[in-house]
Amino acid sequence: MSFPPPQDSAPLTRREAEGLVAEAVEDGRLERGPATRLGAGLADESIREPVLEGAFESKRRAKGDTVSVSRNVFIPLTNLCRDRCAYCTFAKLPESPEARTYSLDEVAEVVRGGVRMGCIEALFCLGDKPEIAHRSHREWLRRRGFASTAAYLVEGCRVAFEGGLLPHTNAGILSGDEMAALRRWNASMGLMLESTSPRLRGRGMAHFYAPDKDPSLRLRMHEEAGELRIPFTSGILLGIGETAEERVDTLLAIRDLADRYGHIQETIVQPFHPKPGTPMRAYSGLPDPEVAGWVAIARLVLGPEMNVQAPPNLAPEMLELLLRSGLNDWGGVSPITVDFINPEAPWPTFRELRRRTEAAGQRLVERLPVYPEYLLSRPEFFDAKVREVALRFVDASGSVLLRRGATVEAA
Numbered sequence: 001m002s003f004p005p006p007q008d009s010a011p012l013t014r015r016e017a018e019g020l021v022a023e024a025v026e027d028g029r030l031e032r033g034p035a036t037r038l039g040a041g042l043a044d045e046s047i048r049e050p051v052l053e054g055a056f057e058s059k060r061r062a063k064g065d066t067v068s069v070s071r072n073v074f075i076p077l078t079n080l081c082r083d084r085c086a087y088c089t090f091a092k093l094p095e096s097p098e099a100r101t102y103s104l105d106e107v108a109e110v111v112r113g114g115v116r117m118g119c120i121e122a123l124f125c126l127g128d129k130p131e132i133a134h135r136s137h138r139e140w141l142r143r144r145g146f147a148s149t150a151a152y153l154v155e156g157c158r159v160a161f162e163g164g165l166l167p168h169t170n171a172g173i174l175s176g177d178e179m180a181a182l183r184r185w186n187a188s189m190g191l192m193l194e195s196t197s198p199r200l201r202g203r204g205m206a207h208f209y210a211p212d213k214d215p216s217l218r219l220r221m222h223e224e225a226g227e228l229r230i231p232f233t234s235g236i237l238l239g240i241g242e243t244a245e246e247r248v249d250t251l252l253a254i255r256d257l258a259d260r261y262g263h264i265q266e267t268i269v270q271p272f273h274p275k276p277g278t279p280m281r282a283y284s285g286l287p288d289p290e291v292a293g294w295v296a297i298a299r300l301v302l303g304p305e306m307n308v309q310a311p312p313n314l315a316p317e318m319l320e321l322l323l324r325s326g327l328n329d330w331g332g333v334s335p336i337t338v339d340f341i342n343p344e345a346p347w348p349t350f351r352e353l354r355r356r357t358e359a360a361g362q363r364l365v366e367r368l369p370v371y372p373e374y375l376l377s378r379p380e381f382f383d384a385k386v387r388e389v390a391l392r393f394v395d396a397s398g399s400v401l402l403r404r405g406a407t408v409e410a411a
């Protein structure tokens with residue numbers, strides 16, 4: 001069925017929204033015009049509901065009834081950063097009592113704890129090139145024989161890999177050479193694209209003091225990761241000053257990268273929440289229903305095969321709504337470490353996540369930091385030894401063999 005194109009300025013009716021969504025589900029993808037119109041209407045339940053229903057149907061066709069989760073430890077190798085994003089509480093200045101850079105012994109200790117608790121993923125998430133801004137950090141690295149945080153990170157990943165976990169690294173902007181060095185120990189890597197809007201780099205905007213949030217740099221790193229054949233996680237950050245059109249632009253940019261390189265293994269849809277003490281403390285984030293609506297738009301734009309993730313600790317009241325929005329992944333959840341980026345937001349237990357996922361008629365399954373479609377079928381995306389070790393964690397179908405002591409119910 002096809003519908004005449006409505007006037008761009010006219011508000012959508014529910015019937016028009018249903019038609020646009022039905023076409024996208026049948027075609028496999030939602031295009032820019034309808035995505036922008038539907039996105040702009042998400043505050044209206046009569047528009048949002050058909051979007052959720054269509055996204056859920058799209059997810060169901062390719063992903064069935066499963067929703068995955070990765071049991072991980074979070075290792076914030078350093079919370080120093082050269083950027084100052086206006087919403088961030090993770091980054092600390094060197095003189096802060098909370099500033100911390102992990103020693104390799106401390107990395108090994110966290111890894112041992114993770115292995116004991118049945119974790120498989122070591123998530124390395126850290127500030128962006130702090131050595132550029134902070135002389136004390138440069139000295140810290142130099143005393144240990146490292147020229148850069150990225151070089152130190154390679155060693156951290158080696159320690160985690162040799163300790164029995166599979167690293168996934170998100171360290172901000174990295175060069176091609178740095179990613180190639182990290183690839184030797186990482187099962188996958190990632191960088192939130194966040195937004196392709198250059199406006200957010202303007203004075204008074206979220207990324208004014210964050211040179212590494214320049215969209216062109218972030219797009220280029222995604223391309224280099226594709227050239228290096230690294231299974232890559234991208235994502236969009238919702239509610240930091242961008243418009244509905246810019247959200248659609250960002251999703252389309254991720255789709256374009258996935259089409260060109262085939263390396264986008266998942267896309268995170270993450271809501272901004274204002275935090276005390278930050279320049280954006282008085283901003284309001286998007287209402288929960290609209291966050292679920294944008295998860296659904298992401299599913300429809302990116303298509304049924306994309307792995308779409310929403311972090312459950314950033315929306316604890318609305319897991320049921322998210323489960324209707326077309327996501328098929330909860331991301332990393334840790335039984336032992338907090339979310340250091342959002343420490344005020346505790347992880348749900350695995351038991352609760354399973355209970356609520358099943359209550360919505362879906363099945364919670366564990367996954368590695370890389371998805372089975374890459375691990376089983378695309379060996380060119382891995383360092384040979386990383387793939388060999390990763391394959392020991394799964395059966396022939398890619399299902400995770402739970403580590404001793406770990407059950408999907410155990411927190």
Ligand code: SF4
Pocket residue numbers: 081082083084085088089090091126127128172210212
């Ligand atoms: S780049 Fe990341 S760690 Fe650094 S200030 Fe921005 S959000 Fe915080």
